[in-house]
Amino acid sequence: MDIFTAIVQILDSTIRLSVPLLLACLAGLYSERAGVFDIGLEGKMLVGAFAGAAAASVLHSALLGLGTAILISVAFALIHGFASITHRGNQIVSGVAINFIAAGSTIMLGQHWFQQGGRTPALAPGERFEAITWPGVDAVRGVPIIGPIYSELISGHSILVYIAFLMVPFTWWVLFRTRFGLRLRAVGENPAAVDTAGISVAWLRYRALICTGILTGVAGAYLSMVQNGGFVKDMTAGKGYIALAALIFAKWKPVNAMFACLLFGFLDALSIRLQGTPLPVIGKVPVQFMQALPYVLTVILLAGFIGKAIPPRAGGVPYVKER
Amino acid sequence: MAQAAIELIGINKSFGAVRANRDINLEIVRGTIHGIVGENGAGKSTLMSILYGFYQADSGEIRVGGQPASIKTPNDAIALGIGMVHQHFMLVDNFSVLENVILGAESDALLKKSIAKARSELERLEREYGLEVDPDAIIEELPVGLQQRVEILKALYRGAEILILDEPTGVLTPAEADHLFRILKQLKEQGKTVVLITHKLREIMAITDTVSVMRQGTMVATRETKKTTVEELAELMVGRRVLLRVEKGEAEAGGVKLAVKNLTVKDSRGVTMVDDVSFDLRAGEIVGIAGVAGNGQSELLEAISGIRHAVSGSVMLDGKPIDLTGKADPGELRDRGLAHVPEDRHHVGLVLAFEENENSILGYHDDPRYLKGPLLDIDAIRNDAKDKITKYDIRPADCRLKTANFSGGNQQKIVLAREMEQDPGVLIVGQPTRGVDVGAIEFIHKRLIAMRDQGKAVLVVSVELDEIRSLSDRILVMFAGRIVGERGPEASEGELGLLMAGVEQREAAE
Ligand SMILES: Nc1ncnc2c1ncn2[C@@H]1O[C@H](COP(=O)(O)OP(=O)(O)O)[C@@H](O)[C@H]1O
Ligand SMILES: [Mg+2]
Numbered sequence: 001m002d003i004f005t006a007i008v009q010i011l012d013s014t015i016r017l018s019v020p021l022l023l024a025c026l027a028g029l030y031s032e033r034a035g036v037f038d039i040g041l042e043g044k045m046l047v048g049a050f051a052g053a054a055a056a057s058v059l060h061s062a063l064l065g066l067g068t069a070i071l072i073s074v075a076f077a078l079i080h081g082f083a084s085i086t087h088r089g090n091q092i093v094s095g096v097a098i099n100f101i102a103a104g105s106t107i108m109l110g111q112h113w114f115q116q117g118g119r120t121p122a123l124a125p126g127e128r129f130e131a132i133t134w135p136g137v138d139a140v141r142g143v144p145i146i147g148p149i150y151s152e153l154i155s156g157h158s159i160l161v162y163i164a165f166l167m168v169p170f171t172w173w174v175l176f177r178t179r180f181g182l183r184l185r186a187v188g189e190n191p192a193a194v195d196t197a198g199i200s201v202a203w204l205r206y207r208a209l210i211c212t213g214i215l216t217g218v219a220g221a222y223l224s225m226v227q228n229g230g231f232v233k234d235m236t237a238g239k240g241y242i243a244l245a246a247l248i249f250a251k252w253k254p255v256n257a258m259f260a261c262l263l264f265g266f267l268d269a270l271s272i273r274l275q276g277t278p279l280p281v282i283g284k285v286p287v288q289f290m291q292a293l294p295y296v297l298t299v300i301l302l303a304g305f306i307g308k309a310i311p312p313r314a315g316g317v318p319y320v321k322e323r
Numbered sequence: 324m325a326q327a328a329i330e331l332i333g334i335n336k337s338f339g340a341v342r343a344n345r346d347i348n349l350e351i352v353r354g355t356i357h358g359i360v361g362e363n364g365a366g367k368s369t370l371m372s373i374l375y376g377f378y379q380a381d382s383g384e385i386r387v388g389g390q391p392a393s394i395k396t397p398n399d400a401i402a403l404g405i406g407m408v409h410q411h412f413m414l415v416d417n418f419s420v421l422e423n424v425i426l427g428a429e430s431d432a433l434l435k436k437s438i439a440k441a442r443s444e445l446e447r448l449e450r451e452y453g454l455e456v457d458p459d460a461i462i463e464e465l466p467v468g469l470q471q472r473v474e475i476l477k478a479l480y481r482g483a484e485i486l487i488l489d490e491p492t493g494v495l496t497p498a499e500a501d502h503l504f505r506i507l508k509q510l511k512e513q514g515k516t517v518v519l520i521t522h523k524l525r526e527i528m529a530i531t532d533t534v535s536v537m538r539q540g541t542m543v544a545t546r547e548t549k550k551t552t553v554e555e556l557a558e559l560m561v562g563r564r565v566l567l568r569v570e571k572g573e574a575e576a577g578g579v580k581l582a583v584k585n586l587t588v589k590d591s592r593g594v595t596m597v598d599d600v601s602f603d604l605r606a607g608e609i610v611g612i613a614g615v616a617g618n619g620q621s622e623l624l625e626a627i628s629g630i631r632h633a634v635s636g637s638v639m640l641d642g643k644p645i646d647l648t649g650k651a652d653p654g655e656l657r658d659r660g661l662a663h664v665p666e667d668r669h670h671v672g673l674v675l676a677f678e679e680n681e682n683s684i685l686g687y688h689d690d691p692r693y694l695k696g697p698l699l700d701i702d703a704i705r706n707d708a709k710d711k712i713t714k715y716d717i718r719p720a721d722c723r724l725k726t727a728n729f730s731g732g733n734q735q736k737i738v739l740a741r742e743m744e745q746d747p748g749v750l751i752v753g754q755p756t757r758g759v760d761v762g763a764i765e766f767i768h769k770r771l772i773a774m775r776d777q778g779k780a781v782l783v784v785s786v787e788l789d790e791i792r793s794l795s796d797r798i799l800v801m802f803a804g805r806i807v808g809e810r811g812p813e814a815s816e817g818e819l820g821l822l823m824a825g826v827e828q829r830e831a832a833e
Contacts, residue, residue: 178433179429180432182425189415190413193415194426196375196397196409197397198398198427199426
């Protein structure tokens with residue numbers, strides 16, 4: 001196998017591995033830009049993954065699965081909103097609580113409904129999202145360079161992958177070109193300014209959280225209905241937290257978020273690829289080291305290589321008008 | 324016949340146990356400038372926020388243009404033509420001027436049209452009222468005077484006929500304040516109604532037609548401005564007679580306590596803020612440093628108190644140098660008898676979340692008086708705080724109360740009590756009465772003069788020219804980082820004003 005094919009393969013898995021990160025990262029972007037910190041991305045993805053796979057296998061429909069994933073994930077986002085917007089609770093505590101509830105309830109319900117040790121039944125072909133083959137793939141496959149790039153990298157992903165990447169320009173457009181985006185950014189910086197301009201701070205933040213819920217729902221559905229043929233307990237495996245790190249790394253900007261997620265996805269792909277392969281000079285690297293690499297890099301990047309990341313100024317602070 | 328633009332009838336509002344407004348009645352005549360004065364905490368902002376729909380009154384009625392109005396949200400107020408410039412600006416700092424102006428008043432779901440419309444509308448307002456500001460500038464890069472202009476533009480853009488300004492001059496230089504007043508007069512000529520909240524009585528006399536006075540949540544009087552005096556208003560505000568100018572005898576200046584020589588200080592951007600400044604401060608005198616804010620006074624204070632790094636020069640305290648590398652231990656300076664009341668009491672002088680008694684020893688907590696072995700002697704600290712509360716008339720007289728719950732004037736007294744009661748040889752005070760009520764100003768001034776009469780050396784920096792003139796035995800004027808002149812306390816306001824504006828200096832250079 002030549003080096004070019006290897007690179008294309010790594011890039012291809014980079015894309016696949018970036019997608020859940022990207023969706024979660026954009027999800028976090030909506031709520032954090034609106035001033036609500038959301039450490040519960042992980043939990044919302046997990047319930048989305050479970051609900052999606054469970055509904056798809058029972059209803060025999062990938063689309064109904066996706067819809068259910070979004071619905072449940074939005075419901076969890078609203079719980080976070082109820083605690084932290086309506087009741088001005090601590091956003092971190094509420095987010096952590098959501099992660100615990102998600103981890104516990106998915107296993108419990110999974111076991112109760114399907115009796116497969118917390119798994120959902122393996123999804124049949126029509127119950128999961130299949131790869132889409134682009135026109136002309138077979139014709140160009142033989143063409144050097146362009147061929148493999150088109151047929152491996154661009155073609156052959158599920159619809160959710162394309163949706164995830166289309167969400168990047170879409171989110172940018174929403175944030176910077178629409179009234180909703182202007183208000184959303186404003187409420188994350190100075191909610192009092194939004195309030196005195198005659199706009200409801202609570203309703204605006206709720207709407208932002210609904211956006212978050214939709215995207216984490218899609219992220220979860222991707223994990224259980226594309227990457228995997230069903231739900232496995234704790235299958236998010238910290239991706240929600242990595243997405244949060246990517247969000248900071250991206251300074252809360254959508255296009256940066258895409259690059260940050262691609263980078264983390266690339267490291268993940270690389271670590272999988274290099275497992276067990278001896279490297280020149282260093283020799284064989286333990287699997288655990290390679291798996292830890294993305295996290296190590298996160299810490300290093302966050303500790304100093306990205307310059308000052310200024311979060312939305314009202315982030316994490318409940319809006320209180322009358323003390 | 325004069326028509327009421329706004330009538331407030333029997334307004335009540337409580338925040339928990341605090342009754343911020345009790346049974347307020349107020350009528351504001353269309354096409355006039357109506358002043359509302361009152362000490363901090365009198366309930367002025369609360370009343371206006373109710374009118375603007377930001378807070379809901381517990382009871383009472385609002386009429387706009389003679390019609391009963393139900394104002395539940397700022398939107399209702401905006402629809403009735405009421406606009407408000409809040410005391411703390413309601414701007415999104417990292418948005419452009421245009422974005423701030425259209426926020427909440429966008430014409431469609433997409434921004435493009437709204438922005439284009441706002442841009443042409445801003446041009447019109449600029450022509451009509453002389454409200455110039457770059458529509459694409461980012462708010463945080465604008466000086467406060469311009470930020471305030473953006474707030475006014477926001478209100479006018481929404482079609483405000485009645486404009487409420489809450490303490491608009493607190494953050495402005497005298498020249499900016501004058502400019503604001505010209506704009507307000509112009510608005511009045513165009514038939515708009517202006518409500519001006521302030522605690523600076525002189526502004527009230529200069530610009531309003533009618534003035535109402537609030538005290539402790541009640542409306543105590545409404546007067547025609549022409550028929551009242553500053554003295555009467557001050558008395559109504561405080562509820563007793565106040566001396567606006569404290570009496571003091573001649574200074575008996577002794578030996579040099581603090582000698583500043585050729586001091587040069589740069590700020591973090593490398594701009595020279597203090598430029599070759601030299602002066603002496605003697606025992607038994609008050610030296611006042613006058614100047615428009617931002618001419619290096621803050622940096623001078625910080626350098627002298629050892630907080631900020633100085634580029635060159637020296638400062639001698641009792642003949643021994645102060646470490647000017649910016650790494651000086653402020654505790655060491657305190658031990659050497661230099662006490663410092665910082666300009667910004669909220670960020671530097673106090674920990675607002677602490678109890679009053681904790682703040683009253685902050686920085687002196689290593690003093691054996693407050694220690695029992697390695698532990699704090701809580702009883703000693705509280706008794707000490709209680710003494711200070713009595714002596715400085717700090718209200719409420721509760722040393723266990725959280726410091727944030729004291730009014731600005733009382734917070735300032737907490738800092739002053741802490742620093743003065745250590746009996747320092749040199750006292751440096753930045754903005755002694757910023758945000759402090761008339762009644763407390765008198766008290767603080769008397770205290771500073773008493774310090775002087777005990778033979779202490781006192782350095783006062785203030786942007787309030789009145790304060791400098793009534794306190795100081797010698798006045799140094801700072802402009803663009805230099806001391807551009809020294810005058811006696813008899814110097815006229817006009818003369819000092821010219822020095823502060825740097826006029827003298829330019830003439831000398833020619
Ligand atoms: N949002 C609030 N929550 C609780 N108490 C408040 C609030 N705003 C003002 N107060 C209290 O109400 C009183 C009146 O305050 P305010 O209207 O701001 O006075 P002023 O503007 O005259 O200085 C004060 O005792 C203040 O502490
Ligand atoms: Mg106020």
